[in-house]
Amino acid sequence: MNKVAALIALSFAPAFAGGLAVEEAHAAPTVQGDKKGYHVNEKFGFQFKPPKDWKHVALKQDETYLGAKYVSDKTYFWHDKLTGYTMDNTPEVMVICFAHENLTEETTATEDEEGNVTIKWNPYKDYDDFLQKTFQGEGFYKDSTKETKVGGVECSQYIYKVEKMGAPKLIHTWIFHGEDIDYAVQTMVFTSEYKKLKKTIDRSFKSFKLIERSGESLAGGKTGITFITRKDMDAEDPKERRTQRMTSEDQVRKRAVESLPEDWEASTHGNVLILSHVDKKLAKRFGEHADALLRFFEEEFPYWGKGEYARKPIIRICENRDELMAYLKGANINTYDTDGIPEMEILSYKPDGGFTGKDIDPLNRAVLGSWLYERDSDLYNGLPSWLNGGLRYVIGGMRLDGRKLEFRENDTDRQLAKTYRGKGVDTPPRELLKYTQKDFSDAGGEADRETYQRNLVMSYAFVRFLLSKECKKNKHTKDLLETYITTLDAVTEEMSERMDSLNEYEAPKTEEEEATAGKARAERFRQMERETVDATFERAFGEWGDDEWDNVHKTFWDWL
Amino acid sequence: MMNFATWMRRALAVSGLVLIAPAAQADILALKDGRVIEGPKMTQDEDFVVISYKNGDVKVPHALVRSVISETAGDYVPRTDEEKEKYKEGLALYEDKWIPIAKRKKLIEKDTAKELEQITEDRAHDEWGTRRKEESKNFRWEYTVPEHVKDAFVSRCESYYEIFTKDWKVKRDKRKEKMKMNFFRDVKEFYQVGGAGPGTLAYFMFLGDYDLCLFYDQTSMEFTEMVLYHELSHYLQKLLNEDFKVPHWPGEGVAEYYGGALWDAKKKKMDIGLMQEGRLAEVKGDIESGTRLKLKDVVTIQAYTDYSWGWTLVHFFMSDSKLKKGFQKYLKGLANDKNVKRTMGSFNLWFVSPEESLRYLMECLDIKDEQELAALEQEWYAYIDTELVLEGVSGLEKGAVQAMNQGMRLRAKRLFKEALDAGSESANIHYRYAGMIRYEDRSQALELMRKAVELDPVTPIYWYSLGDLLEDSDEDEGQRIKKLAIEMDPRVERQKIDFSKLGEQE
Incomplete structure (x- = not known):
């Protein structure tokens, strides 16, 4: 097993959570104030002074047990001489709250007669349980324990060492034992930096004090509001679907605004709700840009999920990438996950390279994905590789210039496609539209990276062409995309019944059947994909012959 | 405490x-x-x-x-x-x-x-923060297992080291620190401290002074040994040339070959190259479904099958003195022969391409062309069919567990039954089989679970499962036994696995 660098994968796509019908554990706002540099939390009953210049990080809506989170203004590095990799760590301070048993009633899951469940506000039993379940991918152990008092409060002080599968680090945790709540104040730093940072960390931790709680329920109480699930939003009746989606949109937006930290701002720009930790001007730019994208989708793809209500997205703009990463980490001290981010919420941050740089591409892709999914999730999930990849890439490069959205023209796909064409190794659209997932990277029966890359580039270029003005001027190409997508929609609808039967499990009767079951199943799915692709092509363009396709190709190549 | x-x-x-x-x-x-x-x-x-x-x-x-x-x-x-x-x-x-x-x-x-x-x-010393540290002749040890367990494994590892280094004529570089064995008291500690992901049984860090991490499975010394020898083999293969990265095959195939080793406590001797029943069960399953991997593909395509099919190929080579000579020449030469083309890759290690690996293997085995390679392939297939057989209780037990893990329920049930008919005295086998058939044949499941508890009365999950089964027919007794299990281990309920559902697809 290799010792690998900590490679961080950002995911800006919304996390589509299905779930139980739960009674909403209403995320009451965390009250915090700035009392001479102190973070004050009256709900949990504590205050402390975070290290100087460390930034306050917003908490995810479902992390109701986190009292505070701050991220360092400095990033530290560690170089692994063995592997040659350099790893970075931006320390954070988190306060995690654990209720004592006497608070069990108000903090444990309960189910009423209608089957609505109130989820436990803190899913972790205690700090050890929390660390074991959230610290993943690297090995850690408790190296030292000290029981003492800090500011008159019983305090257990721990050092955990992280030594295997990553850079050597220390987790420095003090657990303050209040009357009803234990407060774990933790931070993690490279071992090599600990000596330098210890004074700063200790000073901050020593400032921790208990204060009177406001009396707010930790679990948020029962509000009587039923959480809208994905299943609710996909109800059979179109009116019901619309109602549920609009209700969900209201609920999520309301919760998002209410749980905003003090130094964040909420604003609406057209259809987009912006939660911002950046300046007003930039927030406005984000909002107007995203709103312009949504209007573009409505105009360009009116046939996509026609008549369906797409919930309007929320865009959370973090001050910088470090804050975004800290937000993504949530309660996990060292891993990133989007599980806690509700649907509709898209994460972004103040772009380092300016708004025109590639930092905004993921935002565009996320807004696209969100809209396509909301309007027709089946169609979105059934997109073939060329179209999925092409749309994401090309839309990713769009920018609002004044009041108009423009495509980024200096991407390399067009030039590369032209080069492939010159060498005679390009994939003509007539072939590309018939490719299954396997075909996309197939070179003589074996998966080949070069073939995959080439087909990807051709996809990007072809989709760019399909969205261009030039495409709209040609009688064969102007409706090609709409024809393809609407036909695909109809075919996948018909195929879905067969897919359901494929998903029905029939237990094998003999060992021979059992041995081949897995492979047979995979083969059936592959076959279905083949049929879907072929049927779509045949129905959409069955009447076209060589002349029509030659015309399409010539128009495309001339455009290239 | x-x-x-x-x-x-x-x-x-x-x-x-x-x-x-x-x-x-x-x-x-x-x-x-x-x-x-x-x-x-x-x-x-x-x-x-x-x-x-x-x-x-x-x-x-x-x-x-x-x-x-x-x-x-x-x-x-x-x-x-x-x-x-x-x-x-x-x-x-x-x-x-x-x-x-x-x-x-x-x-x-x-x-x-x-x-x-x-x-x-x-x-x-049963927490990693207070672990013990020791050195044996060729290894450093950091451990939280009981002392007598560590001692048992020290003997095994030193013996294994002697056998491998003699067989392959290698030795460790005494200028470097001895390889560190991190021996965790249980799987939970291994995951937490070792940082391994769920499903990992052990791992070997092949850079620097080398680090091997594994846990002690208290319910199966044999299983712990098997995993240890596999990983240790990777270290020992490293000794062929520390600047060379042994390809996935033969690396994993050799590791599985030496993984099939057992310590004979009476003779104080290591038997190597024994049957890897789990791997064999996978290969036999593939054959039954109509798949036989090509020899060329095993050598050139890195895949999970390097553990199973790759093992059978190494076993085949090592079973014949002429082939063994050729194979050993191949593996040592891959790492050291001047005439083998290598390229510098990650971590400043030398790598060899799959095509070059195949070419050199053919050269070492004196295979001149595709026709001869095909003939060798047929010999290998015949070896699998006739020489590698699941036999004995142990073979059947492992085959059953492997089949269960792969979701092959029918096969697993048959092998469990055959293992029991052959006289299996494994509590775990009784427990797993009982779990699989609990809804089909409750009374047999109950009988099996009682036997599991009789064979290993100090494993709480067996008691808990027995109580669970009993509840339907005798609620009071069932509940009493479940409470007993919870007394033995308050967290026993977390260990429940529904074996009746394993392999079913939703």
Whole structure:
């Protein structure tokens, strides 16, 4: 097993959570104030002074047990001489709250007669349980324990060492034992930096004090509001679907605004709700840009999920990438996950390279994905590789210039496609539209990276062409995309019944059947994909012959 | 821990009078497999050590017991007729000798004190923060397993090292630190401290001074050995040339070959190249579904099948003196022969391409063309069909578990049944099979689960599962047994696995 660098994968796509019908554990706002540099939390009953210049990080809506989170203004590095990799760590301070048993009633899951469940506000039993379940991918152990008092409060002080599968680090945790709540104040730093940072960390931790709680329920109480699930939003009746989606949109937006930290701002720009930790001007730019994208989708793809209500997205703009990463980490001290981010919420941050740089591409892709999914999730999930990849890439490069959205023209796909064409190794659209997932990277029966890359580039270029003005001027190409997508929609609808039967499990009767079951199943799915692709092509363009396709190709190549 | 540590200090202070303990003293049972049970009152009879929990008694056969530390530990209970006769003469059996009963009592007390000291010492170091560190001839050890477990594995590893280095004519670089063996007391600690992901059984860090991490499976010494030898083999292959990265195959194939090794405690000898039943079950399953991997593909395409098919290929080569010679020349030459084309890759290691690997293998085996390669391939297939067979109880047991893990329920059930018919005495096998058939044949499942508990009465999940099964027909008794299991381990419910659903697709 290799010792690998900590490679961080950002995911800006919304996390589509299905779930139980739960009674909403209403995320009451965390009250915090700035009392001479102190973070004050009256709900949990504590205050402390975070290290100087460390930034306050917003908490995810479902992390109701986190009292505070701050991220360092400095990033530290560690170089692994063995592997040659350099790893970075931006320390954070988190306060995690654990209720004592006497608070069990108000903090444990309960189910009423209608089957609505109130989820436990803190899913972790205690700090050890929390660390074991959230610290993943690297090995850690408790190296030292000290029981003492800090500011008159019983305090257990721990050092955990992280030594295997990553850079050597220390987790420095003090657990303050209040009357009803234990407060774990933790931070993690490279071992090599600990000596330098210890004074700063200790000073901050020593400032921790208990204060009177406001009396707010930790679990948020029962509000009587039923959480809208994905299943609710996909109800059979179109009116019901619309109602549920609009209700969900209201609920999520309301919760998002209410749980905003003090130094964040909420604003609406057209259809987009912006939660911002950046300046007003930039927030406005984000909002107007995203709103312009949504209007573009409505105009360009009116046939996509026609008549369906797409919930309007929320865009959370973090001050910088470090804050975004800290937000993504949530309660996990060292891993990133989007599980806690509700649907509709898209994460972004103040772009380092300016708004025109590639930092905004993921935002565009996320807004696209969100809209396509909301309007027709089946169609979105059934997109073939060329179209999925092409749309994401090309839309990713769009920018609002004044009041108009423009495509980024200096991407390399067009030039590369032209080069492939010159060498005679390009994939003509007539072939590309018939490719299954396997075909996309197939070179003589074996998966080949070069073939995959080439087909990807051709996809990007072809989709760019399909969205261009030039495409709209040609009688064969102007409706090609709409024809393809609407036909695909109809075919996948018909195929879905067969897919359901494929998903029905029939237990094998003999060992021979059992041995081949897995492979047979995979083969059936592959076959279905083949049929879907072929049927779509045949129905959409069955009447076209060589002349029509030659015309399409010539128009495309001339455009290239 | 504080309990018997306190007792320990008191016991040692009152020289020799170990057994005069405070009324609240916990009894301690140490098993041969390293598990230690502390707390409930324990007594002994002819056949068992009886642990008395609030919800019932658990009877542990003496065959499983290493020592009992309790108020009655020194009391001698004659078991056989001969012992009973000698007892009347005032004699008791101690380490195969007949000695006066009083003398035996003193010796037992001394042994018990020593045992308690050892248990206390083991407990004081059973967290990674307080782990013990030691060096053997060729390895460094950091461990939280009990001392006697570590000692057992030190012997095995040193023997294994000698066999491999002699067979392959390699040795470690004595200018470097010895490789570190991180031996964790259980799988939970391995995941947490070792940072391994779920499903990982062990790992070897092939950079720097080298680091091998594994855990001790208390329910199966054999399993722990198998995993250890596999990973250790990667280290030993490294010794061929530390700047070279052995390709996935033959690397994993060789590791599995040496993974099939067992220590013969009586002869103090290592048997290598034994059957890897789990892997064989996978290969046989592939064959039954109409798939036979091509020899060329095993050599050139990195895949999971390097563990299974790759193992059979190595086994085939190593079984024939001529082929073995050629194969050893190939592996050593891949790493060292000047005529092999290598390229520098990640971590400043030399790599060899799949095509070059195949070319060189053919050269070393004196295979001149595709036709001869095809012929060799056919020989290999015939070897798998005729020489590699699942046999014996152990083979059937492993095959059953492998099939279950792969979701092949029908096959798993058949193999479980065959293993039991062949006389399996594995509690785990009884437990798993019972779990699989609980809804189809409740009474047989119950019988199997009772047997599991009889074979291994100190594994709480077996009791819990028995209680679970019993509840339908005898609710009170079922619940009592479940409570007993929870007394044994408050977290036992977390270990529940529904074997009846394994392999089903939704």
